[in-house]
Amino acid sequence: MATQTRRNNVLPGFGLTLGFTLAYLGIVVLIPISTIFFKTFTLTWPQFWAAVASPRTIAAYRLSFGASMAGALANSVFGFIVAWSLVRYEFPGKTLIDVMVDLPFALPTSVAGITLTAIYASNGWIGRYLAPLGIKVAYTPLGVVVALTFVGLPFVVRTIQPVLEDLDQEYEEAAATLGASRLQTFVLVIAPALIPALLTGFALAFARALGEYGSVVFISGNMPMHTEVVPLLIMSKLEQFDYAGATAIALVMLTASFVLLLGINVLQRWSSRRLAA
């Protein structure tokens, strides 16, 4: 199954497929991406600075990064428990639950947005029980966290699950034989093996949440300085034809995503090295 160098490979089609791949990549992705840099070059420094560092933008960064972090943390805790339950325990409806975990990937974000708003509004199915406790979800930053937890839900589960399945239980048996308690085994034997996958899942959920628009736009209420996330701010700048301002903020967000992507790649390499060892 090893790939071969061009010279001693009998298979045809290398030029055709690579040529098509590069041409299509160029037209669909690289040319559109490059426009953001060209557009940014047309801005002066004061213009750029005014767009990326205005109080409204700073408030949006704070909410976007904070709520994405909170959502990714919630997913790390609960996603881990879900993955652990799916791999280690038997319970009725397990297959259905395993399949449903991917729902946030498959459900259009506008549907997720209006549905979460409906059930977490103060008269909604869940919101009505939270309102008497003084907890307001819809149209508050907490609503943003709920939406971002929803969109990031599959990532932690799906990165931990395969690692947990491949984890050889002999090490746990060895630990138990040598007198470790179950908690000690978990902390000293199981957890270290899962940490790279957990971090990868966290970073993927965080990156996804940072760019999310559809599910947030309905539940947040979009009040500038209060419940406006960065993608919403970019959208409102585009609607006012402030393309320069929108581009400058988009450049900041793109840079953040690429740094995250790089971090995820490093994590995954670390993780696969650990597994191979």
Place this chain on the structure above:
Amino acid sequence: MASQSHREPKRPGTADPPAVRIALITIALVFLALFLFIPVIAVFAEALQKGIGAYFAAITDPEARAAIRLTLTTAAIAVPLNVTFGIAASWAIARFDFPGKQMLLTLIDIPFSVSPVIAGMLFVLLLGVRAPLGGWLAEHGVRVIFAEPGIVLATIFVTFPLAARELIPIMQAVGSEEEEAAIVLGAGGWQMFFRVTIPNVKWGLLYGLVLCNARAMGEFGAVSVVSGHIRGHTNTMPLYVEILYNDYQFAAAFAVSSLLTLLAIATLAAKHFLARRAVPARHEQDHLAVKVAA
């Protein structure tokens, strides 16, 4: 103990105390109920709140039909293009070595890390009437932004990596021995492709197609930027949901949403069905190795 898998003997050293097991399963179920199951049930409950007649009226309304038509048209253009790209890219990447392969893999993933709003904005910057290219197209009577072509382009962008990302590891896992045998025995390139390659990866291909299609039909943020929200003209189904909702036509918004939710559930079912078949059993070990290495 019934909770242990019946294929493997009970392994006492690896079992959690029953209290821990019950607590963790309960937490998992409550979390998933709050975030997955209650929302899905709520979509259908809200959609039917004004009765079955109102439900069918909402989904057969001319504007709803126009939105369904545009969603289907968009997917019918974007999905075949991206699946073709996925086949070409996976063939080049899984069957040959060339400098810059790792770089190419990273570039293919770019659309995953771009916010949908920014993806839509890229096409407004490139093809809006104020941009040089967009201006030139407008002079020749071609309108891209705030029109259907923009929606199709934005959809192609956001669904770009999906088929390729599924096909590359599968193509690697299946291996090239059978294809090499076909060529050595005198088959032509296309003959090998249709008789060996496609049958070998057909389930993986279908898997990639299903994922790509779900995202193409459900994309909201990117198409929202390029659509301009012209009623009955440039609304896809997810955009039409937003318009109805903002018009306080909640039951109708959820009725259209219920169609998209059914699509999502069908996608998950197809995914579950296809995932086992994507890689032939004899290659499964290789596939796992590839997945870990990727």
